[in-house]
Amino acid sequence: MHVERELPNDEAHDLIDLVADIADKELATRAAEFEEAERFPRELFTLLGEAGLLTLPLDEDLGGGGQPYSVYLQVLEEIAMRWAAVAVGISVHTLSCHPVAAFGSPAQQHDLLPSMLSGRSLGAYCLSEAHAGSDPAALRARAARTTDGWQARGSKSWITHAGRADFYTSFLRTSDERRGGISCFHVEATAPGLSAGTPERKMGLRSSVTAAVHYDDVPIAMNRLIGQPGQGLHIALSALDAGRLGIAAIAVGVAQAAVDYAVGYARERETFGTRIIDHQGVGFLLADMAASVDAARALYLTAARRKDAGQDYGRQASAAKLVATETAMSVTTNAVQVLGGAGYVRDHPVERYMREAKVTQIFEGTSQIQRLVISRHLANGPGRASAPR
Incomplete structure (x- = not known):
C-alpha cells in the first residue's frame, strides 16, 4: 500500500x-x-x-x-x-x-x-433533511426563541454518527427567509428531547452509523448559537467545498486499496501456466486502473493546494469529487472482475471496496450536483458562478 x-x-x-x-x-x-x-x-x-x-x-x-x-x-x-x-x-x-x-x-x-x-467528544454534522438533501435552503427543522435561549423541533436525515456522537452541529431555521433564515447551533448529545432514529441498513460503510436525528422541543442555551442568527447557511456552505475534497481523498484511498489487492492477486493467480497479470487483457485493465487513481489523486491535490494558497477552489473541488468518486466506482468494479468469482465473495475485500465506493458518489453532493456546479461555473465565467451545494 x-x-x-x-x-x-x-x-x-x-x-x-x-x-x-x-x-x-x-x-x-x-x-x-x-x-x-x-x-x-x-x-x-x-x-x-x-x-x-x-x-x-x-x-x-x-x-x-x-x-x-x-x-x-x-x-x-x-x-x-x-x-x-x-x-x-x-x-x-x-x-x-x-x-x-x-x-x-x-x-x-x-x-x-x-x-x-x-477525541474525547465526537461530532455529527446535521444539515440534510429528508426533503432537502441537495437544497439546504429548503430546511424545515426550526429553532424558536425562548426567554433564555432557543427551542428546536424537527428532524434531520442521513446523519453520520447519529446516536453515537457527543455533540451535534445543527443547522436550524430561525426565520422564514429562505437563505438568510437558517442558524447554526452546537447541541450536546445529552440535551433533553434529542434522539436518534433506527440506524439505516446500508450497502456499505456498515460500521459507520447513519440515522435520523429528532429534535423534540430541545432546549439550546443562548451561548450555543454559533455565529449570528441567519448566518447558518453561509457557515454550512463554507465547509462543504472542503468536505467534498475529503470525500475525494477517501474515494482515492478506497480505489488505491482495490488496485493494490487486485495487483497482488493477479501476480499470484495463474491460468494456462501464466500469471494472470501477464495476460494482456488483465495487465492492461490493471494499468488503466492504476493510471486513473493517479489522475484522481492529482486532481484533489490541485484543488487542495489552491485552498492552501487562499485561491478560489469551488469548481476544482467539485471536479475532484466527481472524478475521484467515479474513478473509485469504476476501479473497484474492475477489481472484482480481476478476481473473478473470488471477487464476489467476502473472503476477499474487493467486494467491500465496491460497496464503499458507491456511496462516495452520493454524499457531500451527488455526482449530478457536482456536474451542475461545474457547468454553472462554465456558464457564468470565473468568479461569477452561483450554484447549489
Missing part, C-alpha cells in the same frame, strides 16, 4: 509514516470484522484523537494540527486505504468542528474546542 507522495517537508513525511503505522496496526486488523458485525469503532476515534489525527487542518492556535489541506487529505487517503468508514468519520468530525473553529466566539472556542479536538 505504499504510495509515492508529494509532501512539503520532512514533518509531513513523518506524519504520513505515523498514520500508516497506526492504520496498519489498529485499523486494517479490525476493518473486516467490524464491518461484518456492523460495529461502530468509537474507541478508535479516541485513539486517533489522542494521536492528534482528528483535526489536522485546524489552526494550531485553536489546538489543531495546523497542517496544509493537501497533507490532511493524504492522511485521510491513507486511512481510507485501510478502513473507509473511519476515514469518513474523521471527515465528518472535522466538518462538525469547523463552525466553532471558524465562526465561534473566543469563549465558545475556549469552552468547546479542547474536548472536540482531543
